[in-house]
Amino acid sequence: MVKVAMIGFGGIAQAxxxxxxxxxKVGLPVQLIAACDTDPEKFKTVTKINIPLRxxxxxxxxxxxxxxxREMLTKEQxxxxxICLPTPFHKPVVMQALEMGFHVMCEKPMAETYADCLExxxxxxxxxxxxxxxxxxxxxxxxxxxxxxxxxxxxxxxIASEFYRYSPLPSWGNAKWREESGRxxxxxxxxxxxxxxxxxxxxxxxxxxxxxLQSKVYPYDFAESQFMYPTHTVTIKSAWYDADYVFNAGxxxxxxxxxxxxxxxxxxxxxxxxxxxxxxxxxxxxxxxEIRYFVNVLEDHTENRRNPPKQTAQTIYSLEKCYESADxxxxxxxxxxxx
Numbered sequence: 001m002v003k004v005a006m007i008g009f010g011g012i013a014q015a016x017x018x019x020x021x022x023x024x025k026v027g028l029p030v031q032l033i034a035a036c037d038t039d040p041e042k043f044k045t046v047t048k049i050n051i052p053l054r055x056x057x058x059x060x061x062x063x064x065x066x067x068x069x070r071e072m073l074t075k076e077q078x079x080x081x082x083i084c085l086p087t088p089f090h091k092p093v094v095m096q097a098l099e100m101g102f103h104v105m106c107e108k109p110m111a112e113t114y115a116d117c118l119e120x121x122x123x124x125x126x127x128x129x130x131x132x133x134x135x136x137x138x139x140x141x142x143x144x145x146x147x148x149x150x151x152x153x154x155x156x157x158x159i160a161s162e163f164y165r166y167s168p169l170p171s172w173g174n175a176k177w178r179e180e181s182g183r184x185x186x187x188x189x190x191x192x193x194x195x196x197x198x199x200x201x202x203x204x205x206x207x208x209x210x211x212x213l214q215s216k217v218y219p220y221d222f223a224e225s226q227f228m229y230p231t232h233t234v235t236i237k238s239a240w241y242d243a244d245y246v247f248n249a250g251x252x253x254x255x256x257x258x259x260x261x262x263x264x265x266x267x268x269x270x271x272x273x274x275x276x277x278x279x280x281x282x283x284x285x286x287x288x289x290e291i292r293y294f295v296n297v298l299e300d301h302t303e304n305r306r307n308p309p310k311q312t313a314q315t316i317y318s319l320e321k322c323y324e325s326a327d328x329x330x331x332x333x334x335x336x337x338x339x
Contacts, residue, residue, distance in 0.1 A: 002030045002295050005076050007069045007093060008084035009037035012107055014046050016082055016134075019288045021057045023295070030295045034076045036066040069093070073100055079298060083107060087184050091116045098127040105294055107134045108197070109189055110312050114320055117313035124309060132294050132304050133312040135197040139289025141281035142262040146253060147202045149260060155269065156256025158203075158232050163195035165238040165249040169218065186220030188213060188322060191238035194249075196322075197315040199227055199234050201307065205314065206234075210332045211322035217242040225322050228332070 004020060006013055013035070020032040037043065043065050066072035073081065081097045083090065083106040091111045097104050104124075110133045111117045124131035137143055149155060170185070183189060188211070200206075206227040214222040221240040226233055250262040258271040260279075267279040297304050317337055325333050 002080055002298050003033045003076070003078045004030060004080045004082055005033060005069075005072055005078035006035040006082045006084060007072075007097075008086075008089075008107075009035050009042040010084065013082075013084035015285075015287045016084060016291065018055070018057055019291045021060050022055075022288065023292065024061065028292065028295060029299060030080075030291070031061065032063050033078060034064040034066060034072050036069040036072045038067055040065075040067065070096075073097065073102065079103060080105060080294070087112060087189070091120055094120050094131065095123050098123045098129050098131065101127065101129065103130045103298055105132050105134055105291075108136075108312075109193055109319065110309070110316050112184065114313060114317040117309070117316045121309045121313055130294075130297060130304050131309045132290070132297075132307065133309060134287070134290055135194065135307055135312060135315065136286030136290050137194040137198045138201050138286070138307055139293060140286035141284055141289070142265075142267050143198050143202075143251075143286075144289075145267055145279060145281050146251065146260065146262070149253075149255070150202050154255075155258055155260060159254045159256065160232050160234075161199075161251065161253040162235045162237070163199060163251045164236075165191045165195055166245065167191060167238075167240060167247045168245045169221075169240045169242050183220060183323065186213070186223070187238045187240045188220060188223040188225075189319060191240070192223045192225060192236055192322070193315060193319060195236045195238070195251075196225065196227075196318050197307075197312065199236065200315060200318065201311070203227075203229055203234065205337065206318075206335050208332050209318065209321055209325060209335055210330050211325040212330045213323075213326035223322070223326075226332075227318075 017032060020030055023030050081102045081104050083093055083104060085093060087109050090106050094104055094106050111120060150158060206229055208228040209226060211225045213220050216222055223238050225236040253260045258269055261268045267281055268276050269279055270276040293306060314337060321333055321335065325331050
C-alpha cells in the first residue's frame with residue numbers, strides 16, 4: 001500500500017484527491033493519509049478549477065489535516081509526497097521532501113527556471129528517490145493513442161500537427177493574481193506547457209522554435225508556439241479567455257493516410273476519401289493516469305522511465321526559449337539544451 005501525504009489543498013489538489021479516492025475504491029494499493037494547507041478553510045470547501053471532477057467523493061476514508069507540512073511528513077512518514085502548491089514553492093518544497101527521504105510527485109510547471117529543474121533532478125538522484133512531475137496530458141488516453149499512432153505509424157508519417165488549449169480565466173485566482181502573476185501565471189506557463197511537454201514526449205526535441213505572446217486583457221493571456229522538426233512543424237496554441245467560455249483542448253494531426261483529431265473529448269480519424277471513424281479510448285483523465293502509473297512505479301520498485309524529471313526539465317527549457325523568442329518579436333531560435 002502506497003501511503004500519500006498531500007501538500008497544498010486548493011483547486012488541483014481536489015482532482016488528485018478524487019483520483020486517490022477512486023483508486024482506493026477499486027482496489028489500487030494507494031491511500032491518502034494526510035493533507036496540509038496553511039488555510040484551514042480549504043478543508044471545508046472545494047476550490048473549483050477549469051477541470052471538473054468526474055464525480056462526487058462519498059464515503060472517503062478519513063485523512064489527517066495539518067497546517068505545517070514538515071510536521072505532517074515527520075509524523076506520518078508517507079511513501080509518497082504529492083505537492084500541489086503554486087509554482088514558486090515547487091523547488092524548495094520538493095528539495096526538502098527529497099532530502100527527508102520521500103518519493104515526490106509535484107504539480108507542473110516543474111519550477112520557474114531550467115536551472116532550478118536541474119537542481120531538483122540532482123537532488124532526486126542524490127537522495128535515491130523517485131521524482132515525477134504531474135504533466136498529466138501525457139497520460140490522457142486520447143494523447144496516449146496519438147503517441148501510439150506516431151510511434152507505430154498507424155496512418156503513415158506525420159505531415160503537420162496542431163495542438164490547442166483554451167480556458168476561461170482562472171476563477172481560483174483573484175484580480176490581483178491576474179494582474180500581477182505575469183509569466184508565472186501566463187497561458188504559456190499554465191496551458192501551453194501541457195502541450196509542449198506532450199509534443200516533446202511524442203516527437204522528441206525540436207531543432208528550432210518560435211513563440212508569439214500577447215496580452216489582450218491580462219498579462220500573457222494568448223500564446224502561439226511553433227516547434228520545428230526536420231519533417232514537419234507543430235503549432236501549439238493556448239489562451240485565457242475573459243468570458244463565459246468552456247474549457248476546450250485537443251489536437252489535429254495530419255498523417256500520410258488522413259487526419260487524426262481529438263475534439264470534444266473524443267478521437268476521430270478521417271481518411272482521404274472523407275470517411276470518418278471514431279477511435280475507442282479509455283474513459284479516464286490524465287491525473288488518474290499519472291497517479292496510477294507512479295503508484296505502480298513505487299509498488300514495483302522500478303524507475304520512472306515514462307516522464308523522468310530530466311525530460312520534464314527540458315519542458316521548462318522550452319518554456320524559457322519560448323519567452324526568449326517572444327521577447328525578440330517571435331524570432332526563430334535554435335534549440336540547444338544546456339546544462
